[in-house]
Amino acid sequence: MNRRETTKQETRQLILTAARKLFEKKGPEQCTMRDIATEAGVSPASVVVHFSNKTALLEVALYEDIQRNISQAVATIPQEASLHNRFLHIAQAMYSFYDGNRELYRVLIRDTAFAPEGSNPHLSRQLEHYLHFFSNLIEVEKERGTVRPDTDAGIAASSLFSLYFGVLMELLRKPDLTVKVALEWLSTSINQHLNGIQTYEQGGKVGAEENALSDWFEEFFIY
Amino acid sequence: MNRRETTKQETRQLILTAARKLFEKKGPEQCTMRDIATEAGVSPASVVVHFSNKTALLEVALYEDIQRNISQAVATIPQEASLHNRFLHIAQAMYSFYDGNRELYRVLIRDTAFAPEGSNPHLSRQLEHYLHFFSNLIEVEKERGTVRPDTDAGIAASSLFSLYFGVLMELLRKPDLTVKVALEWLSTSINQHLNGIQTYEQGGKVGAEENALSDWFEEFFIY
DNA sequence: TTTTATTGTTAAACGTGTTTAGTGTAAACG
DNA sequence: CGTTTACACTAAACACGTTTAACAATAAAA
Numbered sequence: 001m002n003r004r005e006t007t008k009q010e011t012r013q014l015i016l017t018a019a020r021k022l023f024e025k026k027g028p029e030q031c032t033m034r035d036i037a038t039e040a041g042v043s044p045a046s047v048v049v050h051f052s053n054k055t056a057l058l059e060v061a062l063y064e065d066i067q068r069n070i071s072q073a074v075a076t077i078p079q080e081a082s083l084h085n086r087f088l089h090i091a092q093a094m095y096s097f098y099d100g101n102r103e104l105y106r107v108l109i110r111d112t113a114f115a116p117e118g119s120n121p122h123l124s125r126q127l128e129h130y131l132h133f134f135s136n137l138i139e140v141e142k143e144r145g146t147v148r149p150d151t152d153a154g155i156a157a158s159s160l161f162s163l164y165f166g167v168l169m170e171l172l173r174k175p176d177l178t179v180k181v182a183l184e185w186l187s188t189s190i191n192q193h194l195n196g197i198q199t200y201e202q203g204g205k206v207g208a209e210e211n212a213l214s215d216w217f218e219e220f221f222i223y
Numbered sequence: 224m225n226r227r228e229t230t231k232q233e234t235r236q237l238i239l240t241a242a243r244k245l246f247e248k249k250g251p252e253q254c255t256m257r258d259i260a261t262e263a264g265v266s267p268a269s270v271v272v273h274f275s276n277k278t279a280l281l282e283v284a285l286y287e288d289i290q291r292n293i294s295q296a297v298a299t300i301p302q303e304a305s306l307h308n309r310f311l312h313i314a315q316a317m318y319s320f321y322d323g324n325r326e327l328y329r330v331l332i333r334d335t336a337f338a339p340e341g342s343n344p345h346l347s348r349q350l351e352h353y354l355h356f357f358s359n360l361i362e363v364e365k366e367r368g369t370v371r372p373d374t375d376a377g378i379a380a381s382s383l384f385s386l387y388f389g390v391l392m393e394l395l396r397k398p399d400l401t402v403k404v405a406l407e408w409l410s411t412s413i414n415q416h417l418n419g420i421q422t423y424e425q426g427g428k429v430g431a432e433e434n435a436l437s438d439w440f441e442e443f444f445i446y
Numbered sequence: 447t448t449t450t451a452t453t454g455t456t457a458a459a460c461g462t463g464t465t466t467a468g469t470g471t472a473a474a475c476g
Numbered sequence: 477c478g479t480t481t482a483c484a485c486t487a488a489a490c491a492c493g494t495t496t497a498a499c500a501a502t503a504a505a506a
Contacts, residue, residue, distance in 0.1 A: 110337035151420040162389030189382045196419025197374045
């Protein structure tokens, strides 16, 4: 590596270290780019050269910690547990993690989850990776016979994530909501998705509607 | 009403009209407070006096249109249709509505959905109202016997909303995703939630786990 | 009517994310 | 080794949301 390249990576690290410190200490909205630049001993413009904007800096500064947390949670999944408990194991780890600095992760997720496709390469890749992972979990259960074979595992994984994400939003928005209450909420929600809420009386109807919009509904798209 | 009060309401309307026009035309991020102030014929400071910040202005400028759209969708729910199709009817109306200006509503929902509790009074109230409405729909189905009596209708309504919201996020983030594909996705997702994805072999197990974290899981909270 | 208080409005300024137009130095080249 | 090129870095400026301090006009009080 060049001398130029090495010093470049050094200042990059200086900025990242300063950013992590100040983001966590003062919160991402209270801490300015100038603060970070000063703490890192570089010019504000330099921060923008290395990380194209504040949100990108926030993402890069935090995604490794998040990654580490998910990995550890996945590594400690109780293998013999039910699908429900395995999902909740991950959720518990993540909610507790975010609970350590709700304001920080509220801003990160806000600026990240609604950014147009293509920004947030790091977090997007993580999400995609773990959706795959959950999808595989479900596929395995299909083979084991505990999940119905006609289930679209990809959509099931996305759905479970949506339920997780919905409760996470509440957690990050409402200071009074505890992690425990959030998890109880999510637990019920996941159980509903795994077992359904409708009665089985209709018999064959279950699964018939799945994967196809009703005729009545198709009308909307014929124009 | 005072003369002071009337002129105040007049300028408020001037600002709102200007804001609606420019937000829709140039997009909420491209159009500046100064633009809106100029269009309305007032000073930028005046805009902030009437609407405490840009996001609040965006919310007030748009919530009535949204409200109108939901109301109309709810009013045209096919009464005899299944729970699934009734939900999808609403979703279809809302997705199509947002599809008319994705950028606009992407920014609105981003700045609104993740704001701390208390901001966004208008949209929060709407959401709460319709969650109640859906909750009631489910309660009625419980009485009819198509939904299991042990179902927590409030959580079911929230869950269905989370599924709706998850797909909406994708729609607003990804320009290439069509409303039709989004609705097909949501349709499958909702079907999963209504009917479950697990097999029924476990029999009594269904519902046993519901509303209670497993013993294994309780351990986390004993410290 | 005169005086005082209230308040809708604003010009000017501020804070902060980002851009621009260099500047100097390390690498590449002859 | 001297010259040219590439580029990491920066000072200064810009853009825009928001705040401040003051003004002018109306309402309330005397």
